[in-house]
Amino acid sequence: MFGAVVPLFTPADVYEAVPPARAVDAVRDAFVAYARGEWTMPPKVYVPAYPAGDFRAMPALGSGHALLKWVTSFPGNPAKGIPTVMGVVLVSSAVDGRLLAVLDAGAVTAIRTGAAAVLAAETLGRADAETASVVGAGVNGEAAARTFAARGRAPLVWDLEESRAHAVAERVGGRAATREEALAADVVATVTPGREILFPAGSLRPGQHVSLMGADVVLCGPPTLLPAADFCDGLPWSFHRTYRLDEALEGADVIMLLRMQLERQSSGLFPSLREYVRTYALTEERLARAKPGALIMHPGPMNEGVEIDPRVARGAQSVIETQVTNGVAVRMALLYMLSGLPS
Numbered sequence: 530m531f532g533a534v535v536p537l538f539t540p541a542d543v544y545e546a547v548p549p550a551r552a553v554d555a556v557r558d559a560f561v562a563y564a565r566g567e568w569t570m571p572p573k574v575y576v577p578a579y580p581a582g583d584f585r586a587m588p589a590l591g592s593g594h595a596l597l598k599w600v601t602s603f604p605g606n607p608a609k610g611i612p613t614v615m616g617v618v619l620v621s622s623a624v625d626g627r628l629l630a631v632l633d634a635g636a637v638t639a640i641r642t643g644a645a646a647v648l649a650a651e652t653l654g655r656a657d658a659e660t661a662s663v664v665g666a667g668v669n670g671e672a673a674a675r676t677f678a679a680r681g682r683a684p685l686v687w688d689l690e691e692s693r694a695h696a697v698a699e700r701v702g703g704r705a706a707t708r709e710e711a712l713a714a715d716v717v718a719t720v721t722p723g724r725e726i727l728f729p730a731g732s733l734r735p736g737q738h739v740s741l742m743g744a745d746v747v748l749c750g751p752p753t754l755l756p757a758a759d760f761c762d763g764l765p766w767s768f769h770r771t772y773r774l775d776e777a778l779e780g781a782d783v784i785m786l787l788r789m790q791l792e793r794q795s796s797g798l799f800p801s802l803r804e805y806v807r808t809y810a811l812t813e814e815r816l817a818r819a820k821p822g823a824l825i826m827h828p829g830p831m832n833e834g835v836e837i838d839p840r841v842a843r844g845a846q847s848v849i850e851t852q853v854t855n856g857v858a859v860r861m862a863l864l865y866m867l868s869g870l871p872s
Contacts, residue, residue, distance in 0.1 A: 549679035643672030654738035658715035665721025687711035749777035
């Protein structure tokens with residue numbers, strides 16, 4: 530490959546090459562190819578740059594090509610005037626390994642996100658659905674709104690920043706809406722993280738389709754208690770593993786604790802209980818690393834003073850009692866369903 534010129538596709542190049550209507554077809558074909566085993570996609574790899582952010586490597590292989598999406602997530606970047614997410618997509622030949630192209634990852638992600646949201650709505654939503662809304666008017670939200678418009682459905686756009694919602698709606702041919710209007714649409718695509726519950730219990734209408742964002746999951750614990758890396762690599766989903774509780778708590782929205790099962794700890798999985806408490810107990814000081822108001826969860830029963838400080842367990846951010854109460858009803862419902870008895 531010495532002397533070869535590797536083309537670089539800028540955001541403008543990517544958007545011009547893949548208009549929204551074409552993107553929906555491409556994403557549909559990609560889902561089908563993956564389901565058939567024609568493409569493989571190993572789990573995402575996280576490279577932490579604690580505490581500022583992290584890097585993420587996402588490989589894929591198929592149709593004679595190997596891809597690597599290398600992106601960042603640095604939440605503090607907007608305050609510096611630079612994006613939270615930046616990166617590239619490398620496209621190589623799976624025949625001889627030559628690097629064939631470099632694409633802007635931000636544009637690829639936006640196009641993919643918008644197309645996947647609309648494809649989900651068209652595939653899973655009601656055939657007679659009329660109104661569509663997009664919650665979040667950032668880069669990916671605009672891509673989703675533009676894709677809805679390209680498919681003949683002028684979107685309602687809502688964002689906490691009203692001016693941004695108006696700007697996106699004007700650019701894509703939609704309409705800025707109130708929060709109530711957006712959440713009442715037949716099809717709702719959320720394309721932004723948030724800390725406030727959008728759809729409380731009982732608010733969804735029969736037949737309403739809502740696409741919700743996923744979450745970045747961090748699994749933390751002593752090396753002897755975490756699943757082995759080769760086991761994790763075989764799972765169909767990805768998560769970040771760390772042995773440092775402070776790193777896992779940084780910026781967390783929800784903290785799910787599990788009971789240290791002392792009755793099973795006769796095999797020396799950690800030096801001592803005192804060592805475990807010192808390193809992994811959730812205290813008020815450690816909780817301060819999470820986002821303000823982060824929810825504290827635990828399936829129960831708890832070992833107070835071991836995995837969780839009693840003050841945290843009974844604090845204002847704890848929903849443990851509600852979680853345990855609801856868990857009884859959920860288990861009863863699941864057992865009833867599995868029993869095969871009529872509803």
